Amino acid sequence: MRIVASKGLKPSMRQAGDFCNEFLTQDTSATVQIYAAPEVTAVTNQNYLTTIHTTDTLVAFGYGFSWVSNQVQLVSQVYGTVTLNNANGITYNSYSQVNASLAGCCAPGNWTVQVSNEYSGSANSAAYPITIVQ
Numbered sequence: 001m002r003i004v005a006s007k008g009l010k011p012s013m014r015q016a017g018d019f020c021n022e023f024l025t026q027d028t029s030a031t032v033q034i035y036a037a038p039e040v041t042a043v044t045n046q047n048y049l050t051t052i053h054t055t056d057t058l059v060a061f062g063y064g065f066s067w068v069s070n071q072v073q074l075v076s077q078v079y080g081t082v083t084l085n086n087a088n089g090i091t092y093n094s095y096s097q098v099n100a101s102l103a104g105c106c107a108p109g110n111w112t113v114q115v116s117n118e119y120s121g122s123a124n125s126a127a128y129p130i131t132i133v134q
Contacts, residue, residue, distance in 0.1 A: 036064060037064065037116065037124060037125050038070075038115050038125045039062045039063055040062040040114070040126070041061055041063070042060075042061040042062070043058060043060050043061070043113050043128055043130050045058065045059065052102075052131070052133070053102075054104050054106060054108060054133070057091065058074075058099070058100045058102055058113070058130075060097065060113055060115055061096060061097055062097075062125065063095065064095075064125075065093065065094065065095055065096060065115060066118045066119060067094050067095055068093060068118060069118040070086075070115055070118070071085045072084045072085075072089070072090065072114070072115055073116070074105075074106050074111045074112070075111060075112045076109055076110065076112075077110075078107075078109055079109065082105050089102070089103065089105070102132070108132050108134050109131070109132060110129065110131055111129075111130050111132055112130070113127070113128045113129075113130055114126070114127055
C-alpha cells in the first residue's frame with residue numbers, strides 16, 4: 001500500500017519545478033480481510049425437503065452470500081466438479097439463500113455443496129454433504 005502525504009505548502013509558496021518535491025511517500029503494508037467465505041448451514045430442494053433429485057432446484061441456506069452473484073460448486077469424488085453460476089443455473093440470490101437449478105447436471109450419488117460469492121474471491125464455504133437421487 002502506498003501512502004502519499006502533502007508537505008502542506010501553500011499554493012503561493014510553490015515555484016516552478018517544485019511539483020516533484022511537493023509530496024512525501026512512504027511504503028507500508030497491512031493485512032486487510034474485506035469479506036470472509038460464506039457459510040452453508042442447510043441444503044434442500046425447492047420444496048424444502050432434504051431429498052434432492054437430479055432435476056430439482058437446489059436451495060442452499062446460510063450467510064455471507066451475495067444478493068447479486070454467487071457460485072455453487074457441487075463436488076463428487078466419482079464425477080468431479082460441477083459449477084453453477086448466474087449464467088448457467090442460479091435462479092435466485094440473496095444474502096442468506098441461493099437457488100440453483102440442477103436440470104440433470106449431477107448424477108445420483110454423494111456430493112458436497114460449496115458456495116462462493118463475488119466478494120470472497122476464490123474462497124469457498126466449507127463443504128456441505130448431500131446425496132442426489134434419481
